[in-house]
Amino acid sequence: MAQFAAAAGDAFAPMYEEMKLRGAAGLRTAAWETFAAKGLPNRRVESWHYTDLKAALARPAPLAIARGGVEVARAHDSIRLVVLDGAFRPELSDLAALPRGVTVQPLREALTQGTPGIMALLASDDVRTDDAALSLNTALMQDGVVLRIADGVTIERPIEIAGVLSSEEARSSFTRSLVVLGKGARATIVETAGDLTGVAAQDNQALIVRLAPGAMLDLFTHAAGQGETQTRVMSLVAHLDEGAALSAFSLIEGAGLLRRQMFVRIDGEHARLALQGATLARGRDHVDVTLVVDHAKPNGQSRERFRNILDGSSAGVFQGKTIVRPGAQKTDGVMQSKAVLLSDSATMNNKPELEIFADDVQCGHGATCGRLDKDQLFYLMARGVPRGEAEMLLIEGFANEAFEGFGNEALRSFISARVSHWMSGRAA
Amino acid sequence: MAALKETVSVVESIDVDAYKYGFSTDIESEKAPKGLNEDIVRYISAKKNEPAWLTQWRLDAYKRWLTMTEPNWARVHYPSVDYQDLYYYAAPKSTPGPKSLDDVDPELLRTYEKLGIPLREQEILAGVETRRVAVDAVFDSVSVATTFKEELGRAGVIFCPISEAVQTHPELVKKYLGSVVPVTDNFYATLNSAVFSDGSFVYIPKGVRCPMELSTYFRINEQKTGQFERTLIIADEGSYVSYLEGCTAPKRDENQLHAAVVELVALDDAEIKYSTVQNWYPGDSEGRGGIYNFVTKRGDCRGRNSHISWTQVETGSAITWKYPSCILRGEGSQGEFYSIAVSNGYQQVDSGTKMLHLGKNTKSRIISKGISAGRSQNTYRGQVSAHRKADGARNFTQCDSLLIGQDCGAHTVPYIESKNPSAQFEHEATTSKISEDQLFYAMQRGLPAEEATALIVNGFVRDVLQQLPMEFAVEAQKLISISLEGSVG
Numbered sequence: 073m074a075q076f077a078a079a080a081g082d083a084f085a086p087m088y089e090e091m092k093l094r095g096a097a098g099l100r101t102a103a104w105e106t107f108a109a110k111g112l113p114n115r116r117v118e119s120w121h122y123t124d125l126k127a128a129l130a131r132p133a134p135l136a137i138a139r140g141g142v143e144v145a146r147a148h149d150s151i152r153l154v155v156l157d158g159a160f161r162p163e164l165s166d167l168a169a170l171p172r173g174v175t176v177q178p179l180r181e182a183l184t185q186g187t188p189g190i191m192a193l194l195a196s197d198d199v200r201t202d203d204a205a206l207s208l209n210t211a212l213m214q215d216g217v218v219l220r221i222a223d224g225v226t227i228e229r230p231i232e233i234a235g236v237l238s239s240e241e242a243r244s245s246f247t248r249s250l251v252v253l254g255k256g257a258r259a260t261i262v263e264t265a266g267d268l269t270g271v272a273a274q275d276n277q278a279l280i281v282r283l284a285p286g287a288m289l290d291l292f293t294h295a296a297g298q299g300e301t302q303t304r305v306m307s308l309v310a311h312l313d314e315g316a317a318l319s320a321f322s323l324i325e326g327a328g329l330l331r332r333q334m335f336v337r338i339d340g341e342h343a344r345l346a347l348q349g350a351t352l353a354r355g356r357d358h359v360d361v362t363l364v365v366d367h368a369k370p371n372g373q374s375r376e377r378f379r380n381i382l383d384g385s386s387a388g389v390f391q392g393k394t395i396v397r398p399g400a401q402k403t404d405g406v407m408q409s410k411a412v413l414l415s416d417s418a419t420m421n422n423k424p425e426l427e428i429f430a431d432d433v434q435c436g437h438g439a440t441c442g443r444l445d446k447d448q449l450f451y452l453m454a455r456g457v458p459r460g461e462a463e464m465l466l467i468e469g470f471a472n473e474a475f476e477g478f479g480n481e482a483l484r485s486f487i488s489a490r491v492s493h494w495m496s497g498r499a500a
Numbered sequence: 501m502a503a504l505k506e507t508v509s510v511v512e513s514i515d516v517d518a519y520k521y522g523f524s525t526d527i528e529s530e531k532a533p534k535g536l537n538e539d540i541v542r543y544i545s546a547k548k549n550e551p552a553w554l555t556q557w558r559l560d561a562y563k564r565w566l567t568m569t570e571p572n573w574a575r576v577h578y579p580s581v582d583y584q585d586l587y588y589y590a591a592p593k594s595t596p597g598p599k600s601l602d603d604v605d606p607e608l609l610r611t612y613e614k615l616g617i618p619l620r621e622q623e624i625l626a627g628v629e630t631r632r633v634a635v636d637a638v639f640d641s642v643s644v645a646t647t648f649k650e651e652l653g654r655a656g657v658i659f660c661p662i663s664e665a666v667q668t669h670p671e672l673v674k675k676y677l678g679s680v681v682p683v684t685d686n687f688y689a690t691l692n693s694a695v696f697s698d699g700s701f702v703y704i705p706k707g708v709r710c711p712m713e714l715s716t717y718f719r720i721n722e723q724k725t726g727q728f729e730r731t732l733i734i735a736d737e738g739s740y741v742s743y744l745e746g747c748t749a750p751k752r753d754e755n756q757l758h759a760a761v762v763e764l765v766a767l768d769d770a771e772i773k774y775s776t777v778q779n780w781y782p783g784d785s786e787g788r789g790g791i792y793n794f795v796t797k798r799g800d801c802r803g804r805n806s807h808i809s810w811t812q813v814e815t816g817s818a819i820t821w822k823y824p825s826c827i828l829r830g831e832g833s834q835g836e837f838y839s840i841a842v843s844n845g846y847q848q849v850d851s852g853t854k855m856l857h858l859g860k861n862t863k864s865r866i867i868s869k870g871i872s873a874g875r876s877q878n879t880y881r882g883q884v885s886a887h888r889k890a891d892g893a894r895n896f897t898q899c900d901s902l903l904i905g906q907d908c909g910a911h912t913v914p915y916i917e918s919k920n921p922s923a924q925f926e927h928e929a930t931t932s933k934i935s936e937d938q939l940f941y942a943m944q945r946g947l948p949a950e951e952a953t954a955l956i957v958n959g960f961v962r963d964v965l966q967q968l969p970m971e972f973a974v975e976a977q978k979l980i981s982i983s984l985e986g987s988v989g
Contacts (some may be wrong), residue, residue, distance in 0.1 A: 413921035422916035428931050435931040439916050442924040491598035
């Protein structure tokens, strides 16, 4: 065991030595020790039961470095903050368009200056999990943005944190952004992870969200990597205070191995949470959606709804755990995962868990897996819709179910367009 | 309503400590020296006069066991078991292999009478059709009596202690023993393979519908003794058998180990229905004592259209670690799992099933009802998987948990793995408490709280109770009420 840990540690150790000099040494060291004690998780680690990160990251690529002269196209209308090759790039970002009540600070700066509020947030129990990928992110975080929205401020236009890799050869990047909403603040945030070249990038990005009482956040996360050889871990760590509401939608377009993990703590009464998303995977893609919803206070509500569309030899994973702590009475939790296998060699693994320590709760989960409903196909075909088109309609409808309740029309149509685009690339 | 009244009267008649099988029998017994080593394994094998291949099989298992570590993935916590501080063999001293009940120690007969287990073959009274059940009674490490052997023999059914089957039907034992749960399967199964003492052996020949229910009744009596029984049931082509299993143990302050292995084999068109009412001593209200129940049960639907159904009512044991499973190998085979797990006091239950779909058009159904009260923790852990070749596999799973009281926990951990697009899996789980509306409704009509709770709980577990043979269902219903005694505040 010690040998294994040492081997895993060895590969990342030079990066740790380098990053330790860039501020937050205490935080980094603690996280590094957590990581190095066990190393990268393989499938024997229960929370990584279906994804072998140890094999995928057997040879870590060198850290990404900032480059000039790169243009990043816009996907949708938003106030964009660009994190390119592991560094926040003000000159590529729409800083001037930021409305009043919104402040942006590069994470790198907050770490070197030791900005008190930020350091406290990063050192909080929410972030200090024993998850290996997140610990590694804490130990090696390069840059990102710290976005703060003041009490009572409502932002209409979405603010996008665009994570992009542009390198021609494989690089690792460890980015982290923070989104902090003050009391009663409201906003829509878009988080993107993509790349311009499709090389075997190793991307580890984390978003830390903190919602003060009554704050409301709509979060749309788009994993839009290219190619088939990338390894990407996207973590969300969210903390909801009393009466806060978080709706987080994920659209995951598979590109090699991707793990979307979400850790949400409901730490105030009457908080509401929705975690929803769709996975589109084909080829040899492996997409793992893992979430832990921790109800620590009474009267909370959580809804999880995920749809997996798996083609080729792809594999989908859904692991969802709802925890209800002692005393978190009147919790209302519903989790649902559905999968459609479009080919003979696709695989789906579902593991929805409940861990309940309070008696006056209503919690449930449902999971299904199968192929497209024959009756529905027949219905459409009997009305003259050709088979291919009928399948496409059903799949699009299935994927769009995951975004019900997302109020931003423009982003909704962007999502629909992405699903159609993915479908059109399906081998006939 | 009659059953309900009975339930309530049973509940009322019990004192604080509700376990009614907690007495111990004062009987002289012969024990192997304490501890475990190769000599003990040889001792047990010699006691049973086993052939050399079986002695070697046990020794291989023992060697393997030494290299294994105790599993720790289940949600159960207990001080580690000192495997050298146990007796691995204990048998009531009496004439070896009693020929008839008259040779059996009367103290033992009284014990079974007190437990309500009929060891005398009852005659059918004129005009009164009673259902008869053949019983194999296992007391600590040996089988003390098996009833209705003759009548079963006429139908060609073999029902005897496994130690006897080793002597009389070595070819069957050799062919099937360890073929469903391999020696290397897991820590407890491997330990069992090394030291198993007794258990039942059943063989139903081709085309035979077993003329009566078969049952085994397990009793742990000695102190510091582990019970390691091994049951092997083979249903040949086109046969049917319904098998019941019951168990109790005396109240003791120490924890006792029970690590059984049950193997079922169903060939073409055969059906095995296996029902368990598990009522090992659960420990006292402070969590002292009780049985550690670490059991490996697995059925192999080897033949086409074979069918294995597990039904369990788990009310006893301090710790339960048990996952009766089905390997759905034969085309069109079916597996079922119906479970009620009730936990109260400081009990910990981690139980569930595995349905492994390997063959085409295989079907499985899982209905699990967990009820936790007191300070207990109740976990459902299950796996449903479809192999690449399992075209048309179907599964339906429903696990519901009910919480009574605010200090208990209910957990659900299902693994649902599909590698075949034509496999259709559906899984549903809920956790809730007894609805105040339901309780209010029942109480408004004059039922006291305890009775209203019993009524609602009985409704909650009805789907599973319906799967049990009738006598067992009545017994199970009573047990559930007793187990929940004191949980309604």
